[in-house]
Amino acid sequence: MTAATTLLPALLGLVTGLSLIIAIGAQNAFVLRLGIEGRPRVIAPVVAIAAVSDAALILAGVLGMGALVTAAPAVMVVVRLVGAAFLVGYGLWAARRAIRPGALLVTGSPGSTGMRVAVGTVLALTWLNPHVYLDTVVFLGAVASQQDPAERWWWAGGAIAASVLWFTGLGFGARLLRPVFARPGAWRVLDGCIAVLMLALGARLAFDL
Structure with a gap:
């Protein structure tokens, strides 16, 4: 197998992944806010969790x-309702x-997010959103099945790689x-924009x- 025959499908996978993940959504909005807070000890595990979760779902597809x-x-209905409530x-x-803003002020940026809250939130935003399953497991899985x-x-x-690059750039570039x-x-x-988006x-x- 030549380099060209491996590079081309990898690039196609990268472009397809980016076309889905760049769309504004709850997960991206949360990572963006954490990145702006500029706390590497918090954003690093959040970026890792988001990227690894996407990788696991893509592989499943x-x-x-x-x-x-x-x-x-029936399972997806439960996930949908729990995700909606969250x-x-x-x-x-x-x-x-x-x-x-003063009511939730912690040290750091206004309303800065602690480690436990950040990790729990990114896990919920990833695994309790049925659209994530449809985009990664179903859609990307279907596209993958069409490849040689x-x-x-x-x-x-x-x-x-698209997920890794996007979440790393978003999380650490937002500073x-x-x-x-x-x-x-x-x-x-x-926060007003995030509230409207989440609701x-x-x-x-x-x-x-």
Whole structure:
């Protein structure tokens, strides 16, 4: 197998993965906020969890487990409702930060997030969102199944690399925005936007829109 025959499927997997993951969503919004807070000891495990979780789900899709996801509608309904409740709760929490930032002030940035809360939140945003399963296990798994068997795992490697690159860049690159967020008002705007996004996503999940 030549370098060209392995590089091309890997690049296709990378582009496909990025096209899905870059879309604005709850997971990205949370990682962005943590990155702006600029606390490496918190953002590093969050980035790792998000990337490893995506990798596990992509591998599950490549191994053909998408059929199991689509064949278990009752389980997905439970995941959808629990995920919706979590998103609404987080949205209300973000709204409270936006309205009364001093009420949740911890050392560091306004409303800075502790390790346990950060890890628990990224796990919930990843594993309690049925759209994550549909995007990774079902959709990417279906695309992977269309690849030549000899190139399939190179394609999957490219898709996994997309997650690693995106979450690393988002988490650690967001610190470049810290000068903008030196003003408390900027944090209120950010938290207001996150609140709207989380509540909208929660409503969409709850009503299966």
